[in-house]
Amino acid sequence: MRSLSRRGLSGLALSTLFLIAAGAGPRSASAQNRSKRAGGGARVADDQLYALRDDAMRFADDLAARRGLDPLWVRNAIGQAVFLRNVPRLMLPPARGGAKNWRVYRSRFIDPVRIRAGVDFWQRNQATLARAQSQFGVPPEIIVGIVGVETIYGRNVGNFRVIDALATLTFDFPPQHPRAQARQAFFQDELEQFLTLCQRTGMDPMSPLGSYAGAMGLPQFMPSSWVKYAIDFDGDGRIDLWNSEADVIGSVANYFRAFGWQPGMPTYYPVRLSPDAQMDTLLAPDILPSFSPESFIAKGAMPLNGGASHFGKLALVELQNGDPSVPGNEPQYIAGTDNFYVITRYNWSSYYAMSVIDLGDEVARALGK
Known part of the structure; x- marks a missing residue:
């Protein structure tokens, strides 16, 4: 300095x-x-x-x-x-240390502490989450997943x-x-x-x-995101992303709608790859949905659970699990939709998006939903 x-x-x-x-x-x-x-x-x-x-x-x-x-x-x-002496160092990209590891990344966010905290958050905000889904089209599990991954529901802001x-x-x-x-x-x-x-x-x-x-706050909005997307969802005349869970829920839902969230669309489909799948072509666009289901299938990637009749574009998303030469460390693949891509607008990482989805699903499962 x-x-x-x-x-x-x-x-x-x-x-x-x-x-x-x-x-x-x-x-x-x-x-x-x-x-x-x-x-x-x-x-x-x-x-x-x-x-x-x-x-x-x-x-x-x-x-x-x-x-x-x-x-x-x-x-x-x-x-x-x-x-702040340490902050510039924290901004530097980490040194390359081999392949990414989805299982290790996931374990940082999908744990009993976050799931229990997510259950509490969902239970006390059930009506507000339902109102956000009705108004913005974003399901509760996605909002719950975001707030849990970002700050453990306010425990680490x-x-x-x-x-x-x-x-x-x-x-x-x-x-x-x-x-x-x-x-x-x-x-x-x-x-x-x-x-x-x-x-x-x-x-x-x-x-x-x-x-x-x-x-800042439970959803970790940067100031520009606060200005553009934060809303007064509890109707008290002010926006408070630290203390008003209603404002947090409404603001996250508004953020996703602004980036093109499509109500009712899945975030991803499981995918089965053929032995001759055109992997270089399929992976070239990274996480940007670029292929129609017909083109996706023609290139050797079959989206399951209804994905073959999906009404939008798909992306082949690769989740590495460490050194692929080690047995059991083979990458996992999914067919990401436009809604999967919208989650990555919050944090530009497919690993982050999957953690948000999985945490929300685990909390919903714990609640019997």
């Missing part, structure tokens, strides 16, 4: 630092204490506040001008953000201050990331969206806690 000396600060930045040192603003003592820690880790020195960064203050002025916000308020908000995470990824995104420029631009927009949301709703930008990437 590039730090600047106090002598290099503008007068406005100095006034921002004075406000911070004086403890100005509506923050509680506990919030002030959190701002001194990087992701719950070691204490952070004062010269790591973004008020000391010329680039951060220029960004604040530009944001305020473009969004019509009070420049002092924006400078104060960004100036109080703290560089993240302990990073959102303002710190977004500022770190805006001004100190790791340059060695293969898509550093595009990803940094993404987080710059998310920081803008977050501050605009706070200003519009009266939310204290110093208070929200979330993931190391700035995702």
Whole structure:
């Protein structure tokens, strides 16, 4: 991180630092204490506040001008953000360690703790889940699966201050990331969206806690998703994705509808592959549904359980199980539908989508549905 000396600060930045040192603003003592820690880790020195960064203050002025916000308020908000030392490292892609393993991935999310918590969540929100399905067409098990995979129904919503995470990824995104420029631009927009949301709703930008990437609440919405898709589903006049399970349910359902969820369509079909299946052709589009059922079958992939008469496109989805040369580690295959693809708009991973589906199904089974 590039730090600047106090002598290099503008007068406005100095006034921002004075406000911070004086403890100005509506923050509680506990919030002030959190701002001194990087992701719950070691204490952070004062010269790591973004008020000391010329680039951060220029960004604040530009944001305020473009969004019509009070420049002092924006400078104060960004100036109080703290560089989180570990966050840039967490954004780097993991080193390649061989084939993916669906069974291992699944075991992280399909466990007795999540299933029991999912049963409780479904039982206390049964009417709201039914209302969401009626209004948006998204079945309860998909919403339950999402909230369970994301945060274990609110048990793990993240302990990073959102303002710190977004500022770190805006001004100190790791340059060695293969898509550093595009990803940094993404987080710059998310920081803008977050501050605009706070200003519009009266939310204290110093208070929200979330993931190391700035995702918020039970459904882990990024600020842009909150702005576009979050809704007041409990009718109390405000949107609260931390404390209102009704708002969470309605917002997740609204998100899926916006991305093209089709009511009544399965998410996938089991598939049987012929020995001469055209695997390179079938796998080329990855998880994007690209083949009619007739074309799918002609290339050697037979969708089962009614998939041959499916009324949309299909994708052959491969789920690896480790080293395929080891007996028992052969990949699994499914025929993914457009609704399967919609789930991957929440997280661009077929393994994630299958975990959401399987967790929702396991919770439904535990409830006898």
